[in-house]
Amino acid sequence: MNFIEFVGRNRAVILSSLAQHIYLVCISVFAGILVSIPAGILLSRHKKAAEKILAVVGIVQTIPGLVMLGIALLLFGVGNTPALVVLSVYSILPILRNTYTGLTEVQLGLIEAGYGIGMTSSQLLFKVQLPLALPSIISGIRISTVYIVSWAALAALIGAGGLGDLIWTGLSTYNTNFILAGAIPSAILAFLFSGLIGAVQRLATPRGLREVKHDE
Amino acid sequence: MITFQNVSKSYGRKLVLDNLSFEIKEGQFVILIGPSGCGKTTTLKMINRLVKPDSGEIYINGINIMEQNPVELRRGIGYVIQQIGLFPNMTVEQNISVVPKLLKYPKERWQSIVRELLEMVNMPYEEYAHKYPSELSGGQQQRIGVLRALAASPPIVLMDEPFGALDPITRDALQEEVKKLQKKLKKTIVFVTHDMEEALRLADTIVFMDNGRILQMASPEEMLRNPASDIIKEFMGRHINSRGPAELYVEDVMRTRVLKVPKTLKVLECLDRMDRWEVNSVIVLNEDDTYAGTVQLEAIQEHGKVGHEIGELVSQDTPTVSRQCKAQEVLDQLLDSPYKYLVVLNDDRTVAGLITRTSLTKAIGEALWGAKS
Ligand SMILES: Nc1ncnc2c1ncn2[C@@H]1O[C@H](COP(=O)(O)OP(=O)(O)OP(=O)(O)O)[C@@H](O)[C@H]1O
Ligand SMILES: [Mg+2]
Numbered sequence: 001m002n003f004i005e006f007v008g009r010n011r012a013v014i015l016s017s018l019a020q021h022i023y024l025v026c027i028s029v030f031a032g033i034l035v036s037i038p039a040g041i042l043l044s045r046h047k048k049a050a051e052k053i054l055a056v057v058g059i060v061q062t063i064p065g066l067v068m069l070g071i072a073l074l075l076f077g078v079g080n081t082p083a084l085v086v087l088s089v090y091s092i093l094p095i096l097r098n099t100y101t102g103l104t105e106v107q108l109g110l111i112e113a114g115y116g117i118g119m120t121s122s123q124l125l126f127k128v129q130l131p132l133a134l135p136s137i138i139s140g141i142r143i144s145t146v147y148i149v150s151w152a153a154l155a156a157l158i159g160a161g162g163l164g165d166l167i168w169t170g171l172s173t174y175n176t177n178f179i180l181a182g183a184i185p186s187a188i189l190a191f192l193f194s195g196l197i198g199a200v201q202r203l204a205t206p207r208g209l210r211e212v213k214h215d216e
Numbered sequence: 217m218i219t220f221q222n223v224s225k226s227y228g229r230k231l232v233l234d235n236l237s238f239e240i241k242e243g244q245f246v247i248l249i250g251p252s253g254c255g256k257t258t259t260l261k262m263i264n265r266l267v268k269p270d271s272g273e274i275y276i277n278g279i280n281i282m283e284q285n286p287v288e289l290r291r292g293i294g295y296v297i298q299q300i301g302l303f304p305n306m307t308v309e310q311n312i313s314v315v316p317k318l319l320k321y322p323k324e325r326w327q328s329i330v331r332e333l334l335e336m337v338n339m340p341y342e343e344y345a346h347k348y349p350s351e352l353s354g355g356q357q358q359r360i361g362v363l364r365a366l367a368a369s370p371p372i373v374l375m376d377e378p379f380g381a382l383d384p385i386t387r388d389a390l391q392e393e394v395k396k397l398q399k400k401l402k403k404t405i406v407f408v409t410h411d412m413e414e415a416l417r418l419a420d421t422i423v424f425m426d427n428g429r430i431l432q433m434a435s436p437e438e439m440l441r442n443p444a445s446d447i448i449k450e451f452m453g454r455h456i457n458s459r460g461p462a463e464l465y466v467e468d469v470m471r472t473r474v475l476k477v478p479k480t481l482k483v484l485e486c487l488d489r490m491d492r493w494e495v496n497s498v499i500v501l502n503e504d505d506t507y508a509g510t511v512q513l514e515a516i517q518e519h520g521k522v523g524h525e526i527g528e529l530v531s532q533d534t535p536t537v538s539r540q541c542k543a544q545e546v547l548d549q550l551l552d553s554p555y556k557y558l559v560v561l562n563d564d565r566t567v568a569g570l571i572t573r574t575s576l577t578k579a580i581g582e583a584l585w586g587a588k589s
Binding site: 107109110112113115116117118119120127128131132208 | 261264266287288289290291292294295297298299300301302303304305306307314315318348349350351364365374
């Protein structure tokens with residue numbers, strides 16, 4: 001049976017795995033965004049603590065995925081929940097770091113100008129700092145997403161499904177078709193997500209910055 | 217209008233402002249000037265509470281600014297920062313209208329303000345309102361920076377070297393504009409620069425700072441005429457002599473590097489010094505440093521006795537003038553007299569310097585045709 005035939009026959013399984021995979025990625029990146037952007041804003045206002053906290057988060061990031069999954073399994077049992085928790089945790093760091101750098105890289109002069117003409121700190125944040133940091137934040141989201149697309153393959157190990165299911169099945173039965181049917185869509189997925197978010201990033205870059213920064 | 221009372225500020229162990237007290241009157245164009253790091257920006261930022269004094273008080277219209285809400289205070293004070301500080305994510309229109317919007321002006325109102333202001337600096341609304349700062353030249357950005365500060369018509373505007381990074385021609389033009397705007401809109405402007413030419417051109421009052429203190433606060437004319445210290449003189453450089461010859465004073469044209477000797481100096485020693493200085497006359501001082509008279513080389517050659525003091529040979533024939541005399545008046549005196557120089561005295565009869573025919577001619581030449589530099 002060649003690969004094309006295999007795909008044709010297992011279309012339903014592959015599509016549902018793909019859907020589950022996308023679901024895992026979207027939910028966990030979304031959760032990551034919800035946590036990291038406010039956290040990044042907070043960190044940007046406490047620069048001294050920030051470096052340390054970022055270092056700690058960085059260390060968490062290096063805990064092997066399998067270990068994390070194991071812990072999550074113990075805490076939440078089998079299924080979507082532990083997978084989503086672990087993936088969300090992994091998605092935090094890139095977004096957090098980029099939010100933080102994006103905000104702290106806003107020129108001091110602009111912040112001073114903002115305060116100097118009578119903005120409150122939240123006005124300054126929403127009118128100046130966040131718009132200027134947005135490209136950097138979105139690029140963090142992009143990195144996270146691409147990352148999570150591949151991490152999500154591990155989620156199958158604790159019964160969360162997704163394209164990982166196909167890959168692990170293939171690996172345990174020495175069936176290349178299964179492996180390919182899992183690997184190829186996840187590669188394409190990573191590619192598409194990356195392109196999509198890249199496009200969003202370009203749109204979200206304030207026009208006034210585009211001319212200066214990327215003279216394409 | 218703006219009053220500083222004994223304001224001090226330190227960063228770490230460095231005293232940046234040292235017990236500053238001064239007052240700025242309503243409608244004045246006041247310029248803070250001085251060498252880099254002397255505390256100009258710090259002083260300016262205290263007015264809108266971007267920097268908090270360690271001690272002392274600042275009042276605006278009699279109200280202590282520390283008792284005001286900082287955000288409200290700042291909305292009533294225009295501010296142009298040292299590096300322009302236009303928001304790159306906002307268009308020209310959005311930048312100019314930031315403060316009016318914060319103050320909740322209705323849309324028609326802030327739009328007409330933007331239009332008016334852009335017109336005032338000859339940047340047509342249609343062409344520029346929707347451009348971003350990165351699409352403007354440096355001079356245009358500076359203009360917008362100034363307009364943003366003016367948009368909500370604050371009675372006070374603070375400007376920190378707004379034209380620092382501009383070429384001289386654009387700077388000239390913007391200085392003109394700002395001066396016109398200030399006259400027209402009757403603002404109180406506090407303006408920081410380290411360019412004396414700019415200060416002389418714009419200021420009603422110049423505040424000269426050094427090391428966190430005010431060395432002199434005076435009108436440009438007064439500062440030109442009576443710079444309170446050497447460093448101010450240095451800052452004025454060629455401007456001191458760039459007035460017409462009719463406005464030159466003795467102190468502007470005198471030489472200050474002259475040979476002065478105490479009365480008690482021995483004749484031989486004195487001859488030796490005159491030789492080294494290559495001069496043929498010397499100014500002699502009393503014990504209290506006041507002027508005693510002069511001694512010419514011929515007098516020493518004719519009457520000098522080895523071992524005697526030079527004081528015995530002093531003559532009072534050389535005319536003396538006060539440093540505040542008009543140069544014009546001493547010109548005739550110098551040309552008519554048989555002496556080749558006049559001695560310039562301070563009010564306390566100590567010696568300020570002397571005027572020679574050469575030094576006077578040179579100063580008049582500079583006044584007429586500009587300095588050679
Ligand atoms: N936030 C700060 N922390 C520490 N030191 C500071 C700070 N701001 C200013 N200083 C110091 O205070 C002194 C006065 O600074 P200020 O900015 O007022 O100088 P300035 O007169 O405006 O100089 P320039 O002409 O270079 O702009 C300088 O020695 C500067 O290094
Ligand atoms: Mg400064």
